[in-house]
Amino acid sequence: MIQITLPDNSIKEFAEAVTGYEIAKSISNSLAKVVLSISVNGEVWDLSRKIESDASIKLYTWDNREGQETFWHSSAHILAEAIEFYYPGTQFGIGPTIDNGFYYDVDLPDGKVLSEKDLQKLEQKMLELARQKNEIVRYEVSKADALNLFKEKNDDLKEELIGELEDGTITLYKQGSFTDLCRGPHLPNTSYIKAIKLTSIAGAYWRGDEKNKMLTRVYGITFPKQKMLQEYLVLVEEAKKRDHRKIGKEMELFMFSEAVGQGLPMWLPKGAQLREQLENFLKKVQKKYGYDQVITPHIGDVNLYKTSGHYEKYGKDSFQPILTPSEGEEYLLKPMNCPHHCEIYKWKPKSYKDLPVRMAEFGTVYRYEQSGELHGLTRVRSFTQDDAHIFCRPDQLKDEFKKVIDIIFIIFKALSFENYTAQISLRDPNKPEKYIGSSENWDKAEQAIVEACEEKGLETTTEVGEAAFYGPKLDFMIKDALGRSWQLGTIQVDYNLPERFNLEYIGADDNRHRPIMIHRAPFGSMERFVAVLIEHTAGKFPLWLTPEQAVILPISEKYNDYAKKVSDFLNISDIRTVVDNRNEKIGRKIRDNELKRIPYLLIVGEKEAESETVSVRRQGVGDKGTMTNNEFVDFITKEVREQLSGLYN
């Protein structure tokens, strides 16, 4: 008798060893059709693998990352089978899953270079193999047998991989005529795979080392339904159009310069304007919530980071220390703002009445990243955090958490992120030695976070054991307009830095106490947030935020003077306005400026100049009629006010 414990703790009994597939089927036929793999006592297994003794299990479908990984893992094997079919003698490197699909690194015979046409041929072959419903079978083999097998195939790459494995842990998987070294897990057979797209080819050094041979990397993605592939391809096209690097260039928001250095973004005038709008918005919100802005330098003594522990964490792998020409000092580019803020906290003795202290800074920090890891504004070497640290008493923690949640809600609302989730990370109560701070404090802090979320009506998932060693936290994830998830906004409790910096306040009991520190950055960093915002809005920022709110288009050069006059008036009225006074046809000007994503196009000609009016056109909407200049100011000001209504003040 075998007892299988399901995730809801109910138990199913089976007379003998049973597979994941059989368990699913015992629950329902429809479940059995969509289940892809199974977790057995925390380890992901093939659905067809026999469970020989009692176990806790969880079934994975396409809706689970684990299910997708199983699916794409098997797809990579079919890709390899198709390649071997057309190019016998190919040596196979590794074929892992990635965020979207999988790839296989292969060494094709005779220097073969794959073309677009070859990919189509391979796709067809893969579909054919999938339809054959070939069983995918798992074998446990000895190291010697495994080595022999691939030696016979002359596959040096696999031989090298096997050479590093421990005997007794090696498994092979075989489908159709193809056998691969693999840990698994895999689908029961190939027929699950209904839609296949090989997306691109790239060169990749064997094992990522440029001293090794260059292999061919074939990328692909597969789905259990044709429709899902079509939707995915549309999404990819749309994502390309919304790529923040592309739009950032088109809208002239930011740039990089090899001469200045990789991964060091420079904000062009419109980008700087956008960023300033965002910063001013957050400053206003934070002012309402009692935050104080400070400004600290971008370097700090190395010992400051030894005190904070950041040197241990970043020292070796980040930008190296800055020496002074004399006096033997050593500084670091700051990887974090917290140590500076702790020093400001310490400047003046604090009493319990002075808390909470909420210290905010748009602080630019520097962290080294390998050049290959850099990506637009989302992976950079310098970025500006919308950082703040709250120093509070234990009894203030819940209230402070609630206020930070409020601020994050305000931001999401102002920027139309309607779709978000939150995750609470708690400590593993069975491993108290992993965490600093008293168990009592942890209990209180965790309870404060849980209650704060409840009281704010925030839906959360809870992950036990995911807390940092220095405190529990709350993370926000948003879904953008394309349904992609981005992690934004962490609220992190910290018992560590107050300890390391010996921060204190005098309590009502006249004794010294340790404040609790909360780290929070709703945007995360200005760079990453602007990238997400660009991809979410396709560059069509909310009116209150967009760098240029209106562009004036004189229908001929004769009206350039009037256009300038209107532009001056609007700018004085705090409406960010530019003039397109190029000597171009009005139709061309409208088209060009729609592309620039400026919300209001104001067309002026003889009629408008005479009556001191503008003809108003809303980007992507159309004609809004003629308004006097004053009317337009009221009109647009009202729209901005409505967008921000109730968010601050």
Next chain:
Amino acid sequence: MIQITLPDNSIKEFAEAVTGYEIAKSISNSLAKVVLSISVNGEVWDLSRKIESDASIKLYTWDNREGQETFWHSSAHILAEAIEFYYPGTQFGIGPTIDNGFYYDVDLPDGKVLSEKDLQKLEQKMLELARQKNEIVRYEVSKADALNLFKEKNDDLKEELIGELEDGTITLYKQGSFTDLCRGPHLPNTSYIKAIKLTSIAGAYWRGDEKNKMLTRVYGITFPKQKMLQEYLVLVEEAKKRDHRKIGKEMELFMFSEAVGQGLPMWLPKGAQLREQLENFLKKVQKKYGYDQVITPHIGDVNLYKTSGHYEKYGKDSFQPILTPSEGEEYLLKPMNCPHHCEIYKWKPKSYKDLPVRMAEFGTVYRYEQSGELHGLTRVRSFTQDDAHIFCRPDQLKDEFKKVIDIIFIIFKALSFENYTAQISLRDPNKPEKYIGSSENWDKAEQAIVEACEEKGLETTTEVGEAAFYGPKLDFMIKDALGRSWQLGTIQVDYNLPERFNLEYIGADDNRHRPIMIHRAPFGSMERFVAVLIEHTAGKFPLWLTPEQAVILPISEKYNDYAKKVSDFLNISDIRTVVDNRNEKIGRKIRDNELKRIPYLLIVGEKEAESETVSVRRQGVGDKGTMTNNEFVDFITKEVREQLSGLYN
């Protein structure tokens, strides 16, 4: 016959060799009474030294720096004479003049330590020696004679100094019983010195080297009139009260932390608020003048600074390069923003129609200073420039210069710097090899600056030969409330960086041209400017600028809620308001808050709470009567508007 050419080019003839004193007397008796030294063919001489051949001369009085230096130089010798009188066997190091007075470094016998009382005794002796009207006589001596003289006196310090001099260039000066090695020049006799104050004592290593012996440095200052000394001492007292380091602490504007690093200011909330007000003010002004803000990182590739030439200038003596943990890159903390801005200029090809480009950034730069040189906010290792670079065509230079002058006028007006002068620095036309850029361009640029100043009605002095090698410039000096001069605001033409960065625009002629660059920073740096502003205003900033505009003082804790309500209302109305809800008597609260230099004190009690009013008190002025909350908003808003009226918008 000797011909003496005066500064106005008139010529006086003398039958035989003549002294400066005699020349002065030949002009007028009253001039002879106040003249202190003379420049003879550009070299400053004793008044009593004979001029043996034709020469161009200039007479110096107390109103010239050269006159003061002669005066204080002689005063240092009298100090030495007095010290030798009381402490025979003293060895004498150097005794130079400084900005305010002079000092003498001495090695007193038997480890004698000077007390306050000793200083008074020395002052009395100096006055006595001065009144003796001892002649100060110059001797030219051989090196051997000079060495013998000081060997006899057992003065090793002087011996060491003489040892390094060239024979034939050595002069001694003697007054009364004291002889000193000295280049001069000196007063004719000691009676000019009417008022003497020895101000302080410090330790100083011989020749500034900590491996040498520690000497006693005695500081002093002297004047030709007793009244001038009294005025000076009052000024010193007032300057101490206004010391920006003291006020910065009292007003909680900024701090330093040894743990973060020396010379790295951190802006506390009120200081950050002050700085933001200043930055926003300048941003608005600059927006009106067509500037675009950009944001660039605080580091740049070392090669960027090799291109710009800054590496050669700052590389060795500033913060050392930052290495990367891999990939072998080298970065520098940026000492200047210009190279980054040149890279932004190059991002997109420019046509003559795109110019001028006016690129502004509040850019924080880092330059190493010896820790001994650091001083509050005026000498720091990190500072934020209100930097901008204008890239323009030659025909736009004058207009751009005029616009920058306008901006500087606006700033001076908004901050009540009514007393300022300007200096134009031109090239030395006899040394064309010293300068880069064509002679034609220099002519045009110099003419543009001169005309721009004329057209703006700016009074200037002109210094030929003071231009940088890369272009002429205009410097502004302000006088603060204590009459001290500060250099602020330089407008610098630059032909060098456009060349080094190969900057171009396409002209109307379709050919490539080189733009001219103008560097300008009206504040200089936020740090230094705030220091000057604090010392100028004694912390009583203009209402529009001050971090806290109003403080609400409830007369008892009963009215704390009403105070909070009023404060919320005022803050929403953009009036920066705080509440003093301490449990203190109202008299104490008024006193404490006057000290904090908050312009408006709003007292609230029963009457005010009932009628929704505040009792208004202007700092340093007194009662302004009772106003409704709305009336107060209008009142203070009007005052702010008047302060800034016409400055922007």
